[in-house]
Amino acid sequence: MNEVLFRVNGLSKTFGGLQAVRNVGFEVREGQIKALIGPNGAGKTTIFNLLTGVLAADSGSAEFEGRELIGLPTHRIAALGIGRTFQTSLLFDQMTVLENVMVGHHLRGRATMLTAALRILGAGREENEYRRTAMETLDRAGLADLAGRSAAELPIGQRRMVEVARALAAEPRLLMMDEPAAGLNMRETEQMAETIQQIRDSGVTVLIVEHDMSLVMSISDEILVLDQGQRLAEGPPSEIRNDRRVLSAYLGEEADGC
Ligand SMILES: Nc1ncnc2c1ncn2[C@@H]1O[C@H](COP(=O)(O)OP(=O)(O)OP(=O)(O)O)[C@@H](O)[C@H]1O
Ligand SMILES: [Mg+2]
Numbered sequence: 001m002n003e004v005l006f007r008v009n010g011l012s013k014t015f016g017g018l019q020a021v022r023n024v025g026f027e028v029r030e031g032q033i034k035a036l037i038g039p040n041g042a043g044k045t046t047i048f049n050l051l052t053g054v055l056a057a058d059s060g061s062a063e064f065e066g067r068e069l070i071g072l073p074t075h076r077i078a079a080l081g082i083g084r085t086f087q088t089s090l091l092f093d094q095m096t097v098l099e100n101v102m103v104g105h106h107l108r109g110r111a112t113m114l115t116a117a118l119r120i121l122g123a124g125r126e127e128n129e130y131r132r133t134a135m136e137t138l139d140r141a142g143l144a145d146l147a148g149r150s151a152a153e154l155p156i157g158q159r160r161m162v163e164v165a166r167a168l169a170a171e172p173r174l175l176m177m178d179e180p181a182a183g184l185n186m187r188e189t190e191q192m193a194e195t196i197q198q199i200r201d202s203g204v205t206v207l208i209v210e211h212d213m214s215l216v217m218s219i220s221d222e223i224l225v226l227d228q229g230q231r232l233a234e235g236p237p238s239e240i241r242n243d244r245r246v247l248s249a250y251l252g253e254e255a256d257g258c
Contacts, residue, residue: 044209083175091162146158168199
């Protein structure tokens with residue numbers, strides 16, 4: 001079995017009186033596609049926010065290649081090799097597709113998304129190098145035709161793909177994807193599944209949050225199920241599919257009598 005790339009322990013987060021994440025721990029092995037699933041409000045996005053420094057954890061640790069991430073600012077975490085896509089697509093609408101992908105390249109150098117965007121908009125000659133590599137990134141993703149388009153013009157399927165390209169532009173070793181198939185039709189979802197597998201095959205480990213169960217079941221090596229901020233079950237798709245606790249968490253009381 002491959003080595004553990006990412007090890008999370010005892011992660012907790014409370015918002016006011018609500019304990020959104022309760023003592024969650026898991027491991028992600030190098031080269032895996034690992035899924036984090038659970039009903040709405042289970043705490044999935046909060047976990048991503050804690051692991052990427054967007055939110056401060058109440059307690060817990062997250063070791064990435066032996067380095068502690070909890071307590072580091074987002075740009076340091078990104079520069080260590082953790083990429084991310086967002087549940088609600090977050091592209092800079094006033095920039096072109098190419099410029100959005102250039103933001104990703106800047107993240108390797110510890111820039112924040114915003115400082116990178118400002119630098120690109122005030123572009124000087126030093127941006128040429130970024131422009132060239134961003135074009136290559138788009139080309140590899142099959143999105144070269146979109147380079148000059150404004151991000152605001154793109155339909156959701158293309159926005160999601162550009163967001164993935166921007167995250168890959170930072171050359172992460174671990175890519176965290178929050179509902180990459182949200183809003184996509186069936187054909188686009190299948191394409192996204194293929195893209196995620198290609199990303200894994202290219203040597204990037206993937207941690208994915210997703211509600212589309214056929215996508216999750218078809219591409220994941222391992223699934224962690226959360227319910228109300230807690231770990232409910234963990235295992236390969238074949239086990240999770242038949243777990244009564246998981247069914248009942250998704251279906252509520254109805255499933256209890258099944
Ligand atoms: N910044 C915040 N302030 C207060 N409460 C929050 C905040 N972020 C999340 N919550 C609450 O924490 C709980 C977990 O939310 P989270 O967004 O992590 O769920 P999720 O599993 O990603 O759900 P979904 O599948 O709907 O995206 C929810 O009850 C949510 O309302
Ligand atoms: Mg969420």
